[in-house]
Amino acid sequence: MQFLERHTRVPSPRVFDWACESDPTNMIGVGYILMEKLNGTSLIWQEATAAEKEKIVRQLADIMLEIERHPFDQFGSLIATARIRSGEATEGPAVESQIQVGALADFSRFRSGDGGMPLGPFRSSEEAFRAIVEANIRLAVAGEIGPAENALDLLLAYRFRLDVLDKVSEQTATAEKGSEQFFLKHMDDKGDHILVNADFDIVGIIDWEWCRTASKEEAFSSPHMMWPIGTFYNASNELTEEELLLARVFRETGREDLASCVLHGRKIQRLLFALDPFTAYEDSKALSSLFVGLKRAFDGHNCNTDGQGVEDEWEAWKAKALQDWKHEALIETAIEANGQLAAAHHVGLLHA
DSSP states (O other): OHHHHHHOOOOOOOEEEEEOTTOTTOSSSSOEEEEOOOSOEEOOGGGSOHHHHHHHHHHHHHHHHHHHTSOBSSBSEEEESSOEETTEESSSSOGGGGEEEESOOOGGGTTOSGGGOOOOOBSSHHHHHHHHHHHHHHHHHTTOSSOGGGHHHHHHHHHHHHHHGGGTOHHHHHSOTTOOOEEEEOSOOSSTTEEEOTTOOEEEEOOOTTOEEEEHHHHTSOOGGGSOHHHHTTTOOOOOHHHHHHHHHHHHTTOHHHHHHHHTTHHHHHHHTTOSGGGOOOSHHHHHHHHHHHHHHHHTOOOOOOSTTHHHHHHHHHHHHHHHHTTSHHHHHHHHHHHHHHHHHHHHHHHO
16 A cells, blocks of 8 residues: 555555564554545445446546556565655665565465465566466365365366466567566455445545556456356356446557456456465355356357356366376376275265
8 A cells, every 4th residue: 555655646545554463663562554544435336326337437447547557577465675654764765665576465375385485476477377376286185275075176177277377468478588567456356445435436445455466467357346246157258348348448548458458357367266275166066167167268258158058068178187187196196086085975875
């Protein structure tokens, strides 16, 4: 938030003071943040009228254009290299040098890198996505994600992601090594992070605690609040009217590139959706439906669906994937563990 306050025109609360619990100068004893109270209420997106939604979309487009004016050269979370209190830096030559991109401040993966260290920062989004997916694969193999009976299916879904990473980012494909730009991304954009007044003017954006920098394709794709959640879970990649409006607004400003990020955003959204170990697929139906939606996004299938045929599509792909990857060590281990689990379940039924 201090970065937003000092370098951008993005409306957000002013931070007066903060400290981590581990800070030896913290006399409070617990982590805290003292920030400005904004006069607004949380947006309830689903209850807004069409006219109110359009007003919000146009303001969000302006905010996203403002964020684009302040790129970073790494993928990760923002960290302060020196304490900044009451608008003044306590050490260091300039405020600009005190905020930089560090490792991912992601609670679920904070110690999932090599040697139990955080992941990142990264110079390319493909490198970052690969590290995140591989971290999830390690957690899945260790039995730390989802129920045991879904472990093999979950591993296959993660393994698929590794094969399509190079198809996610057009910018990565065209940029020279080390030249990719990244942009600040709010990671909890469900709608209640936006504060509005009675006229639906955006007075502030809050809840930045898990924000990080992101690739252009991710940063300027549609926010989560605009997704059609029901059909999204039925493997549909069809965009909502509000998403199409956001793309149209970008086009009106001459930004066809940002409109493309919205129109083709399902690839990156599907790739990253449910990668958080704490929100991993809890049942096989959700897993198969979300995976088929992911596969269709990369196959270019954006048609609407009521979920019919998803299970057949999943089972056909799964059979082929098991055949193609059966000699990979991780898949072999997962297949063996899955067989042992099935056998134990069968024995349990016999003795029941």
